[in-house]
Amino acid sequence: MLNQGEPPSRRQVVGVLGAAAVASATASVPAAARPGRPAAVKPTVVLVHGAWADASCWQEVTRRLQCHGHPVLAAPNALRGLSADAADLNSFLAQRVTGPVILVGHSYGGAVVTNAVTPAVDVRALVYVDAFVPAQGETVLSLQGEGADPAALFDQVVHEQHGEQTVDLYIKPALFGDLFAGDLAPATARQLAAAQRPVALSALLEPSGPPAWRSLPSWYVLGTEDHILPPARQRSMARRARSRIIETAGSHLVMLSRPGVVVDAVLSAVRATA
Template sequence: MSSTRRRTRTIIVTAALAALAIVIPTAVAVASPTHSTRDHGNSPKPTIVLVHGAWADGSSWAPVATQLQRRGYPVLVEPNPLRGLGSDTAYLSAYLQQHTSGPVILVGHSYGGAVVTNAALSDPDVKALVYVDAFVPDQGDTILGLLGGGGDPNALFDFVAYPGAPAGDVDLYIKTALFPNLFAGGLPAPISAELAAAQRPITLSALTEPSVTAAWKTLPSWYLVGTNDQILPPAVQLSMAQRAHSQIVQVRAPHLAMLTKPDAVTDLIVTAARATT
């Protein structure tokens, strides 16, 4: 190797190491705060795993994730695929087993509640469940069944075929005109319009696939009921929460409570974390 090539390689390696020296401490500071990683006594603070629901993505948890990190909790936001209850459950189970260590608090919003209910027992490190305007199915329940199966889906959804879909399956998008009041109530019009444009669809089959496991029968749970929810009726939320023997708080919030009432959602998660670790 010529001296010029050796000098060039040295410069590149040195620059790369310098970049890593800048990036790595920053990442560690966010993921693992050094001054407040313990809750009561000597118990390590659990990792909070946040699972979004249909027609949303991980950014819907941003205000809550920020507050939890400020309180010293490690936080992960799982990218829920929204492809089917069984496959979404398998994805979360693999995510927990390979991407977390130590105690975990699982938090689900809306359809994400069904996913955490089915996945929680796959990892013995999961200590509690927190539901936010969420579905809490028992074995054999489906999302549409819990909603009572009423209403005309053609009036609510746009149907979009997707490659490789099983016969009769489609992606469901909430109609843009309905999205702001129905799904994103309580948010400023520009934000709700942005969320409507960026909504992630869920498959029809995910809403009709029976639940297999009811982790709430084994694990303690907490539930935030959004009393202004226009997607998942508050009475249905309350019924599921009571069946699961959850610790219940009722908040004057629409379906996206983690965006409109992040303080209340964060407080409930911290309550669950402190009670179980």
């Protein structure tokens, strides 16, 4: 404290200036960044592809989410069996992710994320994209609809391993563009048809387990021009799961043709579960 008329000492001047500097620096730091107030951790968005696709189908969705500052992982999906694929995803989540997770599944990947949630991972929400959302005991093929004829839709490749036969299904190239990618450029559809990864028939026939959507909030991006998973069937599954439905004029590959819609749905899930 200075007495009136008394010249300040060097120590007093330094003390006053130091206090002013600390006060100024503290005022310039946002409240969330100050000690004792850690910034909220952004959830990791984990993207799970479906049959006849691979993780590259999420490239544009990934880019946009990363621009929003979210960590993103596009998980591999072996497409070999529903319980096995769900177990693989569980291992992936447990070993590669820390903190909260938003789990996103496309097509058959929707059935996988439905079966993959365990207490070991902090999954906050599910986002389905033109996806299968099975209840316990249902199969992906049964949810496709009674009018689906596998022989008319798929080319089959039978191979034997360890004494067991596996039937792999490929969408017939002549049908791929219309069924799967009707709103993409024809050249792009042909490239995707050539590179499609098969799904084991047994995976589509395996009954689903207890569904994660019974205990988690979910969002559903519904492509109204999807010709492989009928929109009416999608709407029915989404309503049963009490999902927030976002409809868009897109094909089965809506994450390629309408990536912004998918990103908006994911961001809505993030905000609602923060």
